[in-house]
Amino acid sequence: VLRLIREDGVATRTELARLTGLSRPAVAVRVSELITQGLVTERAHGPSTGGRPPVRLAFNGSGGAVLVASLGYSHGHLAVCDLAGEIVVMDETRLAAERGPEMVLPALLDRWAGLLTEAGLSAADVRGVAIGLPGTVEEASSFLEPPGLPRWEGAAIGPVVAQRFPVPVFLDNDVNVMAIGEHHAHRADGVDDLLFVKLSTGIGAGLILGGAIRRGSLGAAGELGHTPVPDGRGVPCRCGNDGCIEAIAGGAALLERARLKRPELADLTELTALARAGDPAVVALVREAGRRIGEVLAIAVNLLNPSIVVLGGDLAGAYDPLVAGVRESVYQRATARATRRLRIEPSRLGDNAGLIGCATLALDQVLAPESIDALIP
Amino acid sequence: VLRLIREDGVATRTELARLTGLSRPAVAVRVSELITQGLVTERAHGPSTGGRPPVRLAFNGSGGAVLVASLGYSHGHLAVCDLAGEIVVMDETRLAAERGPEMVLPALLDRWAGLLTEAGLSAADVRGVAIGLPGTVEEASSFLEPPGLPRWEGAAIGPVVAQRFPVPVFLDNDVNVMAIGEHHAHRADGVDDLLFVKLSTGIGAGLILGGAIRRGSLGAAGELGHTPVPDGRGVPCRCGNDGCIEAIAGGAALLERARLKRPELADLTELTALARAGDPAVVALVREAGRRIGEVLAIAVNLLNPSIVVLGGDLAGAYDPLVAGVRESVYQRATARATRRLRIEPSRLGDNAGLIGCATLALDQVLAPESIDALIP
Numbered sequence: 001v002l003r004l005i006r007e008d009g010v011a012t013r014t015e016l017a018r019l020t021g022l023s024r025p026a027v028a029v030r031v032s033e034l035i036t037q038g039l040v041t042e043r044a045h046g047p048s049t050g051g052r053p054p055v056r057l058a059f060n061g062s063g064g065a066v067l068v069a070s071l072g073y074s075h076g077h078l079a080v081c082d083l084a085g086e087i088v089v090m091d092e093t094r095l096a097a098e099r100g101p102e103m104v105l106p107a108l109l110d111r112w113a114g115l116l117t118e119a120g121l122s123a124a125d126v127r128g129v130a131i132g133l134p135g136t137v138e139e140a141s142s143f144l145e146p147p148g149l150p151r152w153e154g155a156a157i158g159p160v161v162a163q164r165f166p167v168p169v170f171l172d173n174d175v176n177v178m179a180i181g182e183h184h185a186h187r188a189d190g191v192d193d194l195l196f197v198k199l200s201t202g203i204g205a206g207l208i209l210g211g212a213i214r215r216g217s218l219g220a221a222g223e224l225g226h227t228p229v230p231d232g233r234g235v236p237c238r239c240g241n242d243g244c245i246e247a248i249a250g251g252a253a254l255l256e257r258a259r260l261k262r263p264e265l266a267d268l269t270e271l272t273a274l275a276r277a278g279d280p281a282v283v284a285l286v287r288e289a290g291r292r293i294g295e296v297l298a299i300a301v302n303l304l305n306p307s308i309v310v311l312g313g314d315l316a317g318a319y320d321p322l323v324a325g326v327r328e329s330v331y332q333r334a335t336a337r338a339t340r341r342l343r344i345e346p347s348r349l350g351d352n353a354g355l356i357g358c359a360t361l362a363l364d365q366v367l368a369p370e371s372i373d374a375l376i377p
Numbered sequence: 378v379l380r381l382i383r384e385d386g387v388a389t390r391t392e393l394a395r396l397t398g399l400s401r402p403a404v405a406v407r408v409s410e411l412i413t414q415g416l417v418t419e420r421a422h423g424p425s426t427g428g429r430p431p432v433r434l435a436f437n438g439s440g441g442a443v444l445v446a447s448l449g450y451s452h453g454h455l456a457v458c459d460l461a462g463e464i465v466v467m468d469e470t471r472l473a474a475e476r477g478p479e480m481v482l483p484a485l486l487d488r489w490a491g492l493l494t495e496a497g498l499s500a501a502d503v504r505g506v507a508i509g510l511p512g513t514v515e516e517a518s519s520f521l522e523p524p525g526l527p528r529w530e531g532a533a534i535g536p537v538v539a540q541r542f543p544v545p546v547f548l549d550n551d552v553n554v555m556a557i558g559e560h561h562a563h564r565a566d567g568v569d570d571l572l573f574v575k576l577s578t579g580i581g582a583g584l585i586l587g588g589a590i591r592r593g594s595l596g597a598a599g600e601l602g603h604t605p606v607p608d609g610r611g612v613p614c615r616c617g618n619d620g621c622i623e624a625i626a627g628g629a630a631l632l633e634r635a636r637l638k639r640p641e642l643a644d645l646t647e648l649t650a651l652a653r654a655g656d657p658a659v660v661a662l663v664r665e666a667g668r669r670i671g672e673v674l675a676i677a678v679n680l681l682n683p684s685i686v687v688l689g690g691d692l693a694g695a696y697d698p699l700v701a702g703v704r705e706s707v708y709q710r711a712t713a714r715a716t717r718r719l720r721i722e723p724s725r726l727g728d729n730a731g732l733i734g735c736a737t738l739a740l741d742q743v744l745a746p747e748s749i750d751a752l753i754p
Contacts, residue, residue: 136714193594205680207586209593214586216682217570220714221586223679228672228710230605230620241710243607295605299676302600303582305593333605333618337513337597 001030002372005040006059013057031057038063039083039372061086065125066362067112067165070132070174070354071097071104077351078108080115081359083127083367085184088119090355097133101157109164128362129161130170132177132354136219168371170361174198174354175222176213178347179206181357182310183213185348195306197224197297199315199322200268201251209304225250227296245296249289251315258285272317286318290325297326298333305338312347319346378407379749382417383436390434408434415440416460416749438463442502443739444489444542447509447551447731448474448481454728455485457492458736460504460744462561465496467732474510478534486541505739506538507547509554509731513596545748547738551575551731552599553590555724556583558734559687560590562725572683574601574674576692576699577645578628586681602627604673622673626666628692635662649694663695667702674703675710682715689724696723 004010004019017027034040041060061084069078076097079090093111095104108131116122158169172180179196186194194208203225207214215221225246232243235253239246247253251268259265261281262274274282297309309330311323327344334342349356365371381387381396394404411417418437438461446455453474456467470488472481485508493499535546549557556573563571571585580602584591592598602623609620612630616623624630628645636642638658639651651659674686686707688700704721711719726733742748 193591207680209584209586209591209598210589212587214570214591214681216586216715217684218682218714218717220712221680221682223682223712223715226679226712227676228607230607231610233608239712299604300680302603303584303598303677303680304591305595305598305600307594335597335600335603335616337595338593338600340595 001027002034002039002059002367003369005034005057006367011056011058013055016057034372037372039367059084064127065116065119065121066128066130066359066366067116067126068130068355068358068362069095069108069112070177070358071095071134072174073098073134077355078111078115079355079359080112080119080121081355081363083363085356085359085363087352087355087359088121089115090352091115097135101160105157105160109161113164123165126165126167128167128170128366129165130172130177130358130362131157132172132174132358134174137171137173137176137215168362168366170358170365172213172358172361173206173215173219173222175204175206176215177206177357177361178312178349178353179208179222179310179357180213180360181349181353181355182312182347183208184356184360185353186308186310191307193304193306193308195297195300195304195309197293197309197311198313199251199293199311200313203246203250203293205300207304208306224296224300227299229292229295232292245293249292251313254285254289254315258282261285268314269317272315275318275321282318283321286315287321287325289315290322291329292325293322294326294329295333298330301330301334301342302338307341308343308345310345310347312350312353316346316350378404379411379416379436379744380746382411382434383744388433388435390432393434411749414749416744436461441504442493442496442498443505443507443736443743444493444503445507445732445735445739446472446485446489447554447735448472448511449551450475450511454732455488455492456732456736457489457496457498458732458740460740462733462736462740464729464732464736465498466492467729468492474512478537482534482537486538490541500542503542503544505544505547505743506542507549507554507735507739508534509549509551509735511551514548514550514553514592545739545743547735547742549590549735549738550583550592550596550599552581552583553592554583554734554738555689555726555730556585556599556687556734557590557737558726558730558732559689559724560585561733561737562730563685563687568684570681570683570685572674572677572681572686574670574686574688575690576628576670576688577690580623580627580670582677584681585683601673601677604676606669606672609669622670626669628690631662631666631692635659638662645691646694649692652695652698659695660698663692664698664702666692667699668706669702670699671703671706672710675707678707678711678719679715684718685720685722687722687724689727689730693723693727 013027017024040057042055042057061082064083066081074096076093076095080088082088095107161169175198182196183194192211196206198204205222205224226239226244228243229245229248232248235247236242237244237247258271265271275286331339390404394401417434419432419434438459441460443458451473453470453472457465459465538546552575559573560571569588573583575581582599582601603616603621605620606622606625609625612624613619614621614624635648642648652663708716
């Protein structure tokens with residue numbers, strides 16, 4: 001019943017009875033339980049035709065909140081989202097995953113409490129918590145192997161959060177939550193197969209196939225940065241192989257190459273700003289990086305046949321030449337079948353992809369029929 | 378109820394009532410409907426403890442049949458399978474997909490009728506039909522773009538079959554049905570993420586992720602043969618690019634190279650026989666091809682993080698040196714995370730993978746709860 005109201009906008013008890021095959025009294029009982037839970041609202045609507053005025057039901061997005069955070073190695077974002085998955089209040093933070101859970105978690109909990117107050121909400125409104133981290137998460141609640149984040153391994157995150165907010169906690173890889181967010185933003189277009197590519201210091205991917213994120217057998221799916229580029233030999237990569245796309249066209253490699261021409265460049269943000277400003281040397285470098293990235297994406301497009309490739313991450317700020325370069329190579333190297341109707345686009349959500357993805361991840365669970373059934377006595 | 382009996386081996390009405398939460402009378406009604414449909418059998422079991430003797434229920438694999446065919450460009454296999462997905466009778470055929478549906482379909486229907494008689498079954502026992510073909514199938518029942526098989530495009534396969542067997546018809550790509558078959562053979566091991574690779578004249582893949590085949594947005598997923606091999610430049614491929622793995626290590630390329638040393642070789646079957654017999658020149662060639670294939674599979678393993686890679690197709694007959702070569706490259710090139718607990722193995726089902734996969738594809742649909750509900754008045 002909730003799914004019909006929330007996802008399909010079904011607004012009357014009569015319609016709910018028809019669609020579910022439940023009796024009208026059975027529908028009435030469920031709807032009044034959902035109203036009690038604050039998940040559904042009703043309001044009188046339109047002129048009465050005699051008898052009781054018709055009442056329209058609606059999903060009550062403001063009937064609760066989820067707390068979300070998207071943490072990188074050096075900084076992060078956090079937010080309070082409503083039950084419709086929209087950001088209510090958000091903030092940037094210098095809290096970084098590398099500082100370890102014993103430092104980060106309590107600080108996160110305090111920051112969330114502050115944001116809740118700012119939003120006029122309380123801990124009682126919180127229905128779920130979700131965090132995206134730059135590591136491998138085997139299950140949605142157990143942290144397996146965060147490369148470079150040893151202190152998170154096996155950390156008891158759920159119990160610590162539960163002391164402040166006794167609700168389900170979800171963890172996922174940072175690129176996966178961005179992919180989930182972008183998928184959410186494309187759901188209205190009927191997109192079921194989406195390849196999200198995070199272009200930042202490194203290069204990673206998140207795979208939406210058949211309408212859901214696919215994490216692989218150990219949560220490690222989406223490793224794209226160590227794909228060898230044709231003609232890439234001779235460029236050593238930190239992974240031990242050589243010719244990997246990350247070593248050739250990742251943000252770190254690109255920044256290094258750009259500094260040969262523009263020694264004053266401090267970071268990727270400045271680099272993408274120069275690209276947007278049309279600096280010819282930087283534009284040429286970014287476009288060439290896009291081409292090399294496209295050669296590797298052609299392989300993934302052939303293998304996965306997505307309907308859309310979404311380019312996100314810091315480098316995606318250098319949108320035009322980057323996307324042009326990627327398109328050039330993908331349409332040339334991938335098969336005609338795999339590229340027919342394929343779109344290659346920059347992120348719709350930008351910096352918010354991870355937060356929206358965390359909210360989607362949490363809400364798809366806490367508003368699932370089983371979870372709602374468990375709430376109702 | 379049927380799923381519990383079929384997949385989990387639940388054998389008593391009492392247990393069914395406990396697991397489903399249905400009342401005992403409700404379970405009794407459903408079970409007797411399933412017995413009427415021939416899908417479930419019961420037999421007295423064990424000594425009575427007084428009162429009625431305990432009765433054990435079992436899924437009745439022989440309560441019906443599915444007709445399956447796996448067609449290649451030059452030859453094919455067809456079979457009658459029981460409802461447990463086991464092959465009852467099978468046959469090879471020189472019916473090839475390239476002869477077009479107007480030729481192939483009527484002949485297939487006659488051959489199936491013959492096999493049914495041989496199995497002591499009749500058309501009334503048939504509950505579904507499934508065919509694997511070397512083309513791209515967008516939906517399970519509409520044939521989209523069979524490369525090299527223009528006559529199949531848009532062919533009205535369902536209606537033609539329905540004149541003889543008025544049951545659901547399922548079509549899929551030949552590599553996809555092999556992947557589904559191998560997944561079926563590994564289901565007992567809890568495998569949810571399996572990469573099937575068909576090594577034959579060409580090279581293709583089937584992706585099982587999250588427990589189901591993933592066909593991509595237009596049914597074209599699994600294209601692996603046109604992945605560029607590092608250092609592969611200079612070898613032109615029929616796709617127009619150069620350095621593709623298929624042009625370097627596909628069956629056709631391998632046969633050509635082997636003939637430089639063994640001019641008498643007629644086909645891949647003879648080549649793999651020589652490899653199995655230990656011919657040093659052929660073994661060395663096959664092992665090197667395995668290494669190059671492994672370089673490409675490392676990319677797919679990084680991206681998908683399967684728990685098992687299954688090698689099938691004609692070349693897989695040259696098992697030992699091929700698998701050794703593949704393993705060598707995959708474990709060297711793929712990341713430590715992606716290869717932890719990764720198995721790389723030859724096909725369990727061999728030539729039968731496509732037939733078993735077709736049976737699985739059909740049975741998962743015709744024995745699904747919705748389909749069973751529709752059968753029962």
